[in-house]
Amino acid sequence: MRFSVLPAILSACLAFTGCTSGSPDRLVAGIPSAETTSSVTRSPGPVPAASIGETTPVQPDPPQEVLAWAGPVPQPEAFAPVAVTAGMPVPMERPLAELAPAEPEIMATPGPRRKIYSHKFRDAKPINFGKVSPRKYAVHGVDVSRWQGEIDWARLRTQGANFAYIKATDGGDHLDPMFKTNWRRAKEAGLKRGAYHFFYWCRTAGEQADWFIRNVPRDPDALPPVIDVEYNGESSCKRRVSRANVLEKMQVFMDKLERHYGQRPVIYTAPDFYRDNLRGEFPNHPFWLRAVAAHPSKVYPGRKWIFWQYSGSGLSHGVKGKIDLNVFHGSEQDWHAWSSPRSS
Incomplete structure (x- = not known):
């Protein structure tokens, strides 16, 4: 009888400690996360x-395809913080049809347009995509993390990087050590920039949203955040959590970011994860799809998308080593309309 209580004690201990993405010691020491997306070498x-230690205060593809416009979400006046209960999903305020017209309108008083540079990237492992080649798209961009090291952002832009998604956080306590530098320098070089978060299934969605919000500034000129x-x-x-749990966690995280930044988050995913969890889900969210061997229409049939990551082996002046390459789904005019600063 005495030994029969041992399993119960062990279970209680495990339940108390829980699953974490890193210890407090790692956070204090400034040790970077070991997490990378599957596309980053x-x-x-x-x-x-x-x-x-320092954190920011919370303050053209074939024309017949339909563009996946997510559209703006009204922001609180003057970016006033909105109280949100962690872990509680919020309903969609308006359907996608209202948020995003079929032909997106350019703002009545748009800011100065950034020059669009043509594609000059190379690829260490080029793929023949046939008639649906990424080269046919007007606006190209990159995504980066600490693994790209020091980047010459001005030179990278002239090679065709008109936008950049920058790794910011993962889990509930990891900050990419190059995020602040990349965030600042990308803007100085004139790129449209956005931040992304690597979702960690052993942390609560609320914790992860709070961590992202703590570290990523609220900038109306930035691209929507990415999960x-x-x-x-x-x-x-x-x-490996269940599909239902995946969807619940994602919804909580995205709702909290949408309330804070006033923009609907973009969902980045890969084929295997999409097949198991996301097929047919989140029709009102823009998708960023990884498809390095075929066009997204073949890999993700029926899914509308806003960004296509077509290579994880890109080569460019301004970056040592390989870099992820992406295209925007639309024309230059579509890009200027979609990426204009959000207004209420």
């Missing part, structure tokens, strides 16, 4: 280190 050279959901064999979190 670690640099063979040294990776710049940076303290994470990166995928399988990652390198993760220390080996949990």
Whole structure:
């Protein structure tokens, strides 16, 4: 009888400690996360280190395809913080049809338009996409993390990087050590920039949303935030949650970011994760799809999309090593309309 209580004690201990993406010691020491998206190759050279102690206060594809416009979401006046109960989903305020007209309108008083640079990237592992080649799209961009090291952003822009999604956070306590530098320098070079979060299934959605909000400034000129959901064999979190749990966690995280930033988050995903969890889900959210061997219409049949990540082996002046390459689904005019600063 005495030994029969041991399993219960062990279970209670495990339940109390829970599943975490990192210990407080890692956070204090400024040790970067080991997480990377499946499309990013670690640099063979040294990776710049940076303290994470400072945080920002919360303050043309074939024309017959339909563009996946997400559209703006009205922001609170003067970016006033909105109280949100962590972990509680919020209903969609308006259907996609109202948020995004079939032909997106350019703002009545748009700001100065950034020059669109033509595609000059190369690829270490080029793919023949046939008639649906990424080269046919007008607006190209990149996504980066600490693994790209020091980036010459001005030079990268002239090579065709008209926008950049920058790795900001993952889990509930990891900040990419190059985020602040990349965030500042990308803007100085004139790129449209956005931040993305690698979702960690061993942390609550509310914790992760709070961590992202704590570290990513609220900038009306920034692109919508991104939630990166995928399988990652390198993760220390080996949990495979159910489809229902995946959808619930994503909804809580995205709703909280939408309330804070006034923009509907973009969902980045890969084929296997999409097949298991996202097929037919979130019709009112814009998708960023990884498809490095075929056009998204073949890999994700029926899914509308706003960004296509077509290579994880891109080469460009301004970056040492490989970089992820992406295209925007639309013309230059569509891009200027969609990426204009959101207004209420």
